[in-house]
Amino acid sequence: MKAVCWHGTNDVRLESVPDPKIINPRDAIVKITTTAICGSDLHIYDGYIPTMEKGDILGHEFMGEVVELGSAVKNIKVGDRVVVPFPISCGNCFFCQRDLWSLCDNSNPNAWMAEKIMGHSPSGIFGYSHMLGGYAGGQAEYVRVPFADVGLLKIPDGLADEQVVFLTDIFPTGYMAAENCDIQPGDIVAIWGCGPVGQFAIRSAYMLGAERVIAIDRVPERLKMAKDGKAEVLNFEEIDVGEALKEMTGGRGPDAVMDAVGMEAHGLGLEGLYDKAKQAVRLESDRPHVLRQAIVACRKGGTVSIPGVYGGFVDKMPMGAAMNKGLTFKMGQTHVHRYLRSLLEHIQNGDIDPSFVITHRLPLEQAPHGYEIFKHKQDNCIKVVLKP
Ligand code: NAD
Ligand code: ZN
Known part of the structure; x- marks a missing residue:
């Protein structure tokens, strides 16, 4: 075959x-x-x-x-x-x-x-x-x-x-990621990544009762498809995402945030981290770091849902912010x-x-x-x- x-x-x-x-x-x-x-x-x-x-x-x-x-x-x-x-x-x-x-x-x-x-x-x-x-x-x-x-x-x-x-x-993945946001009536959900997973996450968040969904990407066609799914959209190359989210939520931040990007946002994965011989090698990346941005943007007591795939280590997570804001993390295959x-x-x-x-x-x-x-x-x- x-x-x-x-x-x-x-x-x-x-x-x-x-x-x-x-x-x-x-x-x-x-x-x-x-x-x-x-x-x-x-x-x-x-x-x-x-x-x-x-x-x-x-x-x-x-x-x-x-x-x-x-x-x-x-x-x-x-x-x-x-x-x-x-x-x-x-x-x-x-x-x-x-x-x-x-x-x-x-x-x-x-x-x-x-x-x-x-x-x-x-x-x-x-x-x-x-x-x-x-x-x-x-x-x-x-x-x-x-x-x-x-x-x-x-x-x-x-x-x-x-x-x-x-x-x-990708439909169950978007759906589980939205379910993991524990959406309550009136909630605002921010979703990083308008790839296929992000698209299903947007629609699932509405199916599960979100009031507003804000979707973030930089690819015009993907932002357009997100808009067709009734999301408000942000192009991360054109604006400061953190500031925009604050403004759009009356200063409080989204009730739930979702990383539907995964390790591509770091430009690194297992190969870099394990350097083929699988020895840990630390790499830094200057690309916008979705998870950090999402944790910082999320409102106090909110939820961080991570359908994006990660392997190995991710450095410099703002755990102080996550802990003191009382965030809930949910993720997985x-x-x-x-x-x-x-x-x-x-x-x-x-x-x-x-x-x-x-x-x-x-x-x-x-x-x-x-x-x-x-x-x-x-x-x-x-x-x-x-x-x-
Ligand atoms: P994709 O690569 O098509 O989509 C990723 C999107 O993220 C792209 O549109 C890209 O422009 C955008 N992006 C990149 N950097 C960004 C940033 N800094 N801010 C906002 N957006 C950014 O992939 P996909 O098929 O939509 O999958 C998305 C993620 O979900 C991948 O990591 C994939 O492995 C993962 N996934 C997980 C499961 C699971 O079971 N949890 C299942 C399927 C896919
Ligand atoms: Zn897949």
């Missing part, structure tokens, strides 16, 4: 690789019909995630048709159209039982690697390096899905791929399984059509081009879907 493979920093290639096979009775093989490139893939593309190996298949946002099932999967049939959550979760462990699916204890056979590098291990993730399980991703024609009896969401007829594919990640059914219902009810975020539809062969335009925000790119 054809698959999008990682070969190094800024180097992804379409290659011929062996078809995946059932290796466990709880596996399924899914023929991919739609897959997408995520901001999280850019951390790999940028070389920030160690434990990638040349030839690893990328992609954790995908859906398709079940073509083969292990003998233990009874709740799904061959021919079913399914969406696959990006965290791989067993459904039985301490964490899955507590609805903490992205922290599953049984889905990462390389947990020791993650523990060595990060001190802990989250769940396995499709297409996201060997320290997160070394699973082949879904930017491919076929994929093997472990724990298929737990993860697969069957999609009812009448919904197009593009309406449901983002249930794999999204517990996608928790939100699948309720968000599917929102889509079916017509509350939201997630396809609004798609700007590019490309054949799988053009994935390298897709990565380039998504990374550099060229050609008005906001979200790329790939069609194998």
